[in-house]
Amino acid sequence: MAGGDRSALTGREAVAAVWRIESARVVGALARYTNDFALAEDLAQEALAEALVTWPRDGVPRNPSGWLLTVGKRRAIDAFRRRAARDEKYAALAHDLGEGGVLLGTPPAEDVEWDPDQIDDDVLALMFISCHPVLSPEARVALTLRVVGGLTSDEIAKAFLVPTATVQARITRAKKSLGAADIPFEVPPPGQRAQRLGSVLSVVYVIFTEGSSASSGDNLIRLDLAGEAQRLARVLARLMPDEPEVHGLLALLELTAARFPARTGPDGEPILLEDQDRRRWDRSAIVRGRAALTRATKIGRGLAYYGLQAAIAECHALAPSVNETNWDRVVTLYEALGKLAPSPIIDLNRAVAVSMAQGPAEALKIVDHLEKSESLKNSHLLPSVRGELLTRLNRKPEAQTELKKAITLCANDRERTVLEQKLAALNHSQPKAPET
Template sequence: MARGDRPALSGTGDPTGREAVAAVWRIESARIVGALARYTGDFALAEDLAQEALAEALVTWPREGVPRTPAAWLLTVGKRRAIDAFRRRSALEERYAALARDLDEGGAPEDAPWDPDQIDDDVLALMFTACHPVLSREARVALTLRVVGGLTSDEIARAFLVPTATVQARITRAKKTLLAAGVPFEVPPVEHRAERLGSVLNVIYVIFTEGSTASSGERLIRFDLAGEAQRLARVLARLVPDEAEAHGLLALLELTAARFPARTGPDGEPVLLEHQDRRLWDRAAIRRGRAALARAQQVGRGLGAYGLQAAIAECHAVAPSVEETDWERVVLLYEALGRLAPSPVVELNRAVAVSMADGPAAALPIVDELAAAGALANSHLLPTVRGELLTRLGRVEQARAELERAARLCGNDRERAVLARKLADLG
């Protein structure tokens, strides 16, 4: 088994035991790694210890049965491996002694204590460590999916359509960077928490964005990746219940994912918002999203960037149709978002909302200004929107040129097929 990577969960032996290993790891891996990091004070070592415990479970559980408290069993094995490692480090005798006192080596692994109150702190510290600003965005995403989400390097690589070796290299570099920078395994002090929380939120948002609209490949939506981001957002919202933007992000993800069932047709082809069957939208997800948005409004002093995006998503979620959407409110929300977190994408979305509220002629100058500034030069989004506006204004040849450019820039096969149909409709 490669160092730091999770072993394959398939092979001979009792399949029930191996399935139990996979299930427990997916649910409890963040807590186990977090607890080991707290015990050892070494983030990279903690993940290696957890992987070693997992490998031992894959051998032991199918043969001897699943222990009564599987997560405690894994934690105990990890702690024993830590003791073995510290035994080999004579300079760390004091830490070994402290660990040995903490762990009753005479007891069975399944009898080990499992403290849920401490575990929550461990998972939160794990999130803050994996998403530390000293790491690149790509490294934060890979490390978070590995140590908090419990995904293998192969699973992360498939999700982002990159080689497994690339993911492994990112994770390895991330661990070395954290070690070299002396990043402590801890929940940051209050004065630094807001900045670091923003990094955690951004990582979860990036994961969901790639899942909800894949940047490349044959599928429009990667449900597993988007679902993992939703799970992480729910965990974070529980861990920091008084942070408005944690609830705002959760609301945004729930309300956006609620439309997934109607966003693709039987063959996986994209279905645009105006053609979606809103009866297919997930009403339970909409209720969860609106509840999270209400919580964000309750605990915060005005909505943050994620909360504002969630409020926009709510406008769509409650509208009976595109025509009956409160576009005036959507425009105002985008204006507020543009002041709080200005970006070309926000401005482009504002242009779309303006076109629905006041017509394409009012929106085109906004898009033209973005184009003149060179914004989103390598993205298909701007020429797609400009092509739509020009089509609605009857400027067919200009619209054709924009949509052809958008098709050349688009990396997702499904979205490119939509652009091809729009070009065909122009005649």
């Protein structure tokens, strides 16, 4: 490869790295300057496009994020000029950029300094706007990954196995909805913050859940997507250090991700919890997760939805084996979680814990109730758990029926393979004394 090619490659890599780290700050700062979220995101994308051309040719500027912000401001000036809107916004932006000569040439990165009193507020406001309740859940996820996570539309589409055009349409509609609703670029006032925070946490949780247990496709775990959710949770914990549920979510993500190294084999095949080599669990992630959970507890007000799940994950993280897990505590935590936020998935997980603490017969009562309610009739999880319980109770024909149903409903290739293996093992097994 020629020297010029190496330089170009280095420049493009630098653009990608800086964008992933600083895009939220750039978009946030531009939104604060223009008071127009949609325009700010467009301006940041234009600055990114200019960097992809300029940096490989001229070298990476000494202040890359400042360079991007200055280009974005300059493009904002151009947009206001085209609209002939020489109003207070134009005057304020022009003043920030200095004398007119700066507007005509390539902006020197050294002329722009980050305002340390505004950075955190900008990113936090950006997260609240991207997760605004006026948007659909799908739009919130796409917009958050785009403007806060710095992912491209192609990357988001690949992560969620949808066409790029679908992601682009969601982002476009989201920006139009925010504009039509005249959403101000600001961190919500204290009275609204708790309600809006739930939406932000939910989006980060959805992103991580899809990454940690892919709903479809041929990979069980999508590390890039799960990692992006962890990064967003860390940012949120830094920006809102006095919110216990923020730390609870971070703890849950860290403790869950700690098991990733042992959850799949060399060929990507799933490894069940009881078969995992716990020596491969990420101990540093466990330490970080427990520290976040401790922080959530010390802040007070008790553990909430994510904190309780983190406490359950901590039980698994501390146990030397499945059999040595404190299943009674896990059951108690799931009972508390079910009272706080009733959900058929929580009840199903509680049934699994009950089967370990009290036996499959007690657990089957919970599962049978869920089956009658038809709340999980389209999920493979219910017949999968029911099939496992029936197997332990030596009710082989019923277990076979449930596992076949689970295989039919499962959309993830890796999980389906595990279910098929369980069915095959059951078909060749010999009768044994049932568990009670």
